[in-house]
Amino acid sequence: MGKMEFHTDITRQRKALDPCFEPCPIERGMRVIGGKWTGSILWHLKDHPVRFNDLARQLGGASKKVLNDRLKQMEENKLIKREVISTKPFAVCYEITDFGRTALDFLEALKDWSLEHRI
Template identity: 65%
Template sequence: MGPEYSEKKKTPGITAEPCGVPCPIERGMRILGGKWKASILWHLKDEPVRFNELTRQLDGASKKMINQRLTEMERQGLVIRTVLKEKPIAVSYRISTEGRSALHILEALKEWALDKAL
């Protein structure tokens, strides 16, 4: 490899300074980066959604996976679980204030993705 491969490309306005462990990007990805987490937040942005409806909206995700992510997100304070009925169990989820604070990130990601051709 020649020197052209070892040179780091600079992005204007972005500095590559060392960050603490974990760095803010890594912390953010730990919160939102789990598979289906961002999609779940996006689907909850307008109104509470019952679990079964959420599984229909997230076509391709298993109920087990969605349940795991919702449990994690509830523990992180991103969503709020409400029991609607005990037998048979019926629950709904809504986005918390903490979860809502991430929506601008997801909106920016959506706009960025719309500009990219695959």
Template identity: 65%
Template sequence: MRARVDDDESGRRQVHDACLEPCAIERGMRIIGGKWTGSILWHLKDGPVRFNDLSRMIGGASKKMITERLRQLEAQGLVKREVLDTSPVSVHYEITDFGRTALGFLDQLRQWSEDLPEGIAEASGA
């Protein structure tokens, strides 16, 4: 449902028919907008990656945070986890076909971010 905004007789803004559920952008951000989520998917785009290699690729994120995000992504069907029968046992992660559907706009986000005017990234704390 789409919200309609207009002014009443006193000039105050009134919202009519507001959405009770999150809009499509909000739903998408709830899935992909978590810290490190996009980075994890991006680093899995070229094929399976072992957990320790993935944690090295994502500088600044703790192993605990990466584990938490990977579990969320797996539960959402964006990432597949596979335990390898090696000695010692290791685990690798792979992006699913569904997860690959996010790569297009992640690449657009990457490009947009690279094209930001000088000073904007610094001002945002990035």
């Protein structure tokens, strides 16, 4: 069996075992919620709106540029909404949307799993 035939045979076997040729539900969900900081941001917004600088302090490890990029992406995905609360000085506040709240149950489960397994 040649190298190409072997590769084609392995690919056929994998496709037969896992019929996820297009993005499967897990992959589609991870595209929306799986980015670094996304879950933490939603968690910090679960009880009340939070101003950008307060959120940056709560996350600690995220640079303001990375945080800003993530918040924009989350807003595009309808997980959060942004409100300008002052123009001088400029200040914005972020709030979780009803759609964003739908992720809180599995974030809670992830938190419990992490605690249970000490990871």
